[in-house]
Amino acid sequence: MATRKKTAKNAAKKAASKKAPKYVYTWGAGKADGHGKMKELLGGKGANLAEMTLIGLPVPSGFTITTEVCTYYYDHKRTYPKVLRSQMEAGVANMEKIMGYKFGDAEGFPLLLAVRSGARDSMPGMMDTVLNLGLNDATVESLAKATDNERFAWDCYRRFIQMYGDVVLGVQKTPDEDHEPFEHVIESYKAKTYGEDIVDSELTAEDNKALVAAFKKLVLDRTGQGFPDCPWEQLEGAAGAVFSSWMNDRAIVYRRKYGIPAAWGTAVNVQAMVFGNTGSNSGSGVAFTRNPANGENELYGEFLVNAQGEDVVAGVRTPDAVAGMAEALPKAFKDLMKVRKILEKHFKDVQDVEFTIQDGKLYMLQTRNGKRTAAAALKFAADMVKEKLIDWQTAVLRNPADQLDQLLAPVFDVAEVKKATIIAKGLPAGPGAASGKIYLNADRAEAAANKGEKVLLVRVETSPEDLRGMIAAEGILTARGGVSSHAALVARQMGKVCVCGASGVDVDYENKTVKAGGQVFKEGDFLSIDGTAGTVYGGALATEPSEIITGLIHGKKASQKTEKYQNFVQLMEWCAAATKMGVRTNADTPEQVKNAVAFGAEGIGLTRTEHMFFEGDRIDAMRQMILAENEIDRKKALKKLLPHQRKDFFGIFKALDGKPATIRLLDPPLHEFLPHTKEQQMDLARTIGVKVETIMQRVHDLHEFNPMLGHRGCRLAISYPEIAEMQAQAIFEAAAQCVKKGIPVEPEVMVPLVGYARELELQVNIIHRVAEEVMAAKDVKFKYLVGTMIEVPRGAVTADEIAEHAQFFSFGTNDLTQTALGVSRDDMGSFLNSYTENDIYPKNPFASLDTTGVGQLMEIAVEKGRSVRNGIKLGICGEHGGDPDSVTFCHKLGLNYVSCSPYRVPVARLAAAQAAINDGSAPKAARKAKKKSTRKATKKAKK
Structure with missing residues (x-):
């Protein structure tokens, strides 16, 4: 009977254990519970360790504690699931079996452990690590005896106490300390014992024993507790420290920069230690x-x-x-x-x-x-297609869209470099050119950058605590460290210019100076670094365009022959083959149009006509129009502006050569065109022959408490229809001029800030009337469209009514974000950091679309607009059009195009292509065309 009860009890235990969630996944000896596609659960590191094990690579045995435990840990006041300990014990037992050592063994070779983080997306250096775990006063002696290498055993013990004391026990430098406390102990010991700073590997066993004692005393003094001896207590403490580091400041800053959700959590990887510090053969x-x-x-x-x-x-x-x-x-x-x-x-x-x-x-x-840097990503992708490791669609996906503008970044002017003197050399860790005022502290660098200064962060070596300063800096220079150091790794990911290991640079934190090449530079002085060559120069060097710019825009053949240029052109050809959504540009001058077209823009998505009024003496005519007290005088002033506008539009149409041009009618409030200081007002009075008192009164009358919501956009043209008439006349007369010269033209007239269908209807009537008058007067015919910007919430939710009068919608997402969120982009700097740090704004909503809020308004407008006008053309012309995440969202909405500034066109093209490839909507015909274009490009490159 007792046996039966015992059997039933065991069966119940087994059944209970079967139901318990699996929190620990083991690997080793060619077998693994997980695999490389389980990154959500095992994190990137754990999944790949399992995968390497499965393909037969020499991976020390270990186990992964899943990201689910991290979520549990934070949801349950930093405690663990009850079954975790038993699963960890089974994981350690598996390691012991494979490795042939026992954890905590004080008689033989003890199994020591490495405890590391493992987020789903790699976050190098942002979270904590503990190595050599399992050592205490007993196991260090057994390790020394088993290896017959006392120096090695005590070196491991010293390292373990330092790392565990810092990461787990919190023995870190105080605000008034310049050095890490453990490093300070080592430096003091070396100075006292040897009179110099010897390399750590030269420390003897006795030296390490003395340092272990000093480290333990430091732990006791700083924490009030002795260093833990129990290996299992050490393991649980280390795992907790790794989970806790998911929410440390540097990890939060890093996640915010790269859009990694806090909800993902990190895994913890526990792996059997192998030792590179056993001697000269290791x-x-x-x-x-x-x-x-x-x-x-x-x-x-x-x-x-x-x-x-x-x-x-x-x-x-x-x-x-x-x-x-x-x-x-x-x-x-x-x-x-x-x-x-x-x-x-x-x-x-x-x-x-x-x-x-x-x-x-x-x-x-x-x-x-x-x-990788953008340059490396480009070459990797092109080479791997040639090597048949990947296909061309994968190559497109391998180039991060948000890094592509690195390829267009300027380099140092060749003539300037020839005249400049190299004051130090280091390792080229982040390509490009950067000049800036030097700062030796991350906080001071960030503060200076926030004031608008160009900053270079200069350190002996960087650590994860320097992340904020690294983000703020134009470039990073370190005196120590190699191409795999923290500085190099983070700089490459951020696309920062970086020179590492410049041994000729002497950084003096105390005096805030940098010595190099026999010169002394103080904080705030300029230095220049070339992250491609690894060189450092005193002062600020002038820059010149990259070879891609000179090849595409300036047509220089030397640049066109370079591999980087050819790879870039090939990438853009692949993008053209995949893209479903077009890319236009926001441009106000023929030169901007030419640049954008060279980058592959398919037309203009936004021309801001108000920018044209500020050139030369046009502003005086504009001001005369604003100051006019009746319609007749306003028309006289507008008549002076007409030829200027017409000339501008003709130049833009000519540069486009038949590509569509969306031209926005006058948008900003009139007070922006008037002078606001008394001296400027007096100058204007003399110029146009108006009393200064009249000008002052008009400025007062036009003042608005909130111009964002004031008398602007279509409201101006409803109050003063003659403004819309003049602009429409200038657009259409320029179009007629093009037709007569045989230049194809496709104008699209856009009415801004429409919230009511009747607002647009009144403007459309004027525009159509003027178009007919111009065509009749010039005896020509041309096609044109009339549409509106959707940039106020009412315009979005009544888009079906507005679409009765609009042939196209263009989302003005800058203003739509302002009006939807009730936030001015010019004033949000005072609280943006607080909002992002508290996870209210995942990203700056003016840099990347608020897809759950503003995006919903866009979705409503798309659906309602198409319900009334099936073929309505849809685009976006806010600067969000150059943000990769926003471009992806626009692709999902099914917009016809996005529009952005000229130099962001390649970024938008790449993002649009990636969106199409990722959702499988890349046109089939384009894929065939792509193969043809690849063959042509390959033949061309060989020639």
Whole structure:
């Protein structure tokens, strides 16, 4: 009977355990519970560790605690699910079985653990890591005995206490301290014992023992508690620290910049330690399967002999180039080159790997898709298509749209560089040219940038705490660290210009100075850095356009022959083949139009006619019109403006050569055209022969408490129809002039700020009447459209009524955002940071569309507009048209085009193509055309 009860109890336990959620996924010895497509649950690192295990690579055994535990941890006051401990114990037991060591073993070789984060999207350096976990006063002795290497064992123990003390126990520098407390202890010990700053690997076993004692005292002094001896207590503390680091300041700032939702959480990866610090036949490194800075097909990275991985990436020691492994550790290097080929063939993308060599044997600790500059992404994509690793659609997706403008960024003027003196050299870590005022502290750099200064962040080496300053800076310069250091890694991802490991740069934090090339520079002085060449110059150097700009816009053949230019043209051809939605430009001059067309713009989505009134003496005629007291005088002034407007429109139409041009009628309130200082008003009075008192009174009368909501847009033309008449006449006379000269023309007249159908109807009547008059007077015929901007909420929700009179809608998302949110973009700077930090605004709503709010208004307008006018043309002309996320949303809405500033046209084209490929709507005919264009481009490149 007792046996039966026991059996039933065991069965109940088994049934209960079967129902318990699985929170721990193991890998090792060629087997894994997970795989590479489980990033949502296992995070990127855990999923890829499982995947590498499954394809037979040498990965130390371990397990992943899922992202679900992170969510549970924050939902339950930082506690864990009850079943987690037993699942972790099973995970450790699996490691012990595979590795042949016991966790916490004080008799033999103890199993030591590495505890790392693993977000779904890589967040390098933003969260916490603990290595060598499991050591205490007993296990360190057994490790020394098992390895017959006392120095190695105590080196690991010293590292563990420092890392655990910092990450888990919170022993960090106070605001009045310049140095990290543990580093200060080491530096003081070295100075006292050796009289110099020796390399950590030169510390003896006795040195490390002394430092362990000093570190423990520091922990006790700072926390009031002794360092924990129990390995399981250490493991739970480390896991909790990693989960907690998901919400630390630098992780929050990073997620905000890259749009990573806080709800995703992080996984925790617990992996058996392998040791790169056992001696001269061991080492650690970080490498990319291709060069992430310029895209060259070469193993690129760094390593250190007799070091752990943190030594390489922390920037404290400048590592050796990974190519040097061929001589220092030849067998391991040969194995690494084999792994490189396997990884690229399997993942079909450039990989960023971490590895350790323990006593000559290579172990892979991580792989992830490598962060890359825009130039590298372009070359990777083009080369991998040629190598048949990926197809052309994948190549389009591999180029991040929000980084594409890096390719158009200026470089230093060649003549300036020839005259300038190089004051220091470092490693080229982030291509491009940057000049700015130097700041040695992230907070001061951010504050200066917020004031509008161009800033260079200069540090001995950067750490994740410097993230805010790195975001604010034009470029980053470090005295130490290599191309895999924190500075280099983050700079590449952000597209920042970066020079690392410039040993000739001496940074003095205390005196706020930088010494280089025999010169002393104070904070606020200018330096210039070339992240392509790795050079540093004193002062500010002038720049010149990139080779893509000179090739496309200026037609320079030398630029057109470069590989970067040809790859860019090829990418744009692929985009044209995939894109369903067109891209236009916001342009007010023929030169802007020509630039945009060179980038592939299909027309103009917005010409702001008010910009034309400020040129030359036109402003005087405009002011005369505003100051006129009756219609006759207003018409006289407008008559002076007519030829200027006509000439401008003719120049734009000619530059477009038949492409459509959406021209917005006068939009801003009239007071913006009048002078506001007494001196300016007196000058105007003398110029146009009006009493200064009259001008002052008119300025007073036109003053508006909230111009955003005042007498502007279509309201002006309803009050003063003669303004709309003059502008329509100028547009249509320019169109007639084009027709007579054989220039194709397609004008689209846009009425701004419409909220009522009747507002638009009154304007449409004027425009049609003027068009008929011009065609009759000039004896020509031309086609044109009349439409409106949807930029106030009422216009969106009554779009069906408005569509009765509109042949097209163009969403003016700048004003639509202002009126929908009740926020002025000019005034939101005072609270934007608070709103983003509190997750009210996921992003600045004036930079990236508020799709759940403003986007819903757009969706209503699209649906209602099409219900009345099936073929209505739909576009967007706010600056959101150049934001990749906003472009994707517009594609989903089914808009005909987006419009943006000329230099954002390639970004919008790429984003539109990616949206079409991702949802499978890329036109089939275009895919065939694409293959043809690729063959042509390849033949052209070979010639």
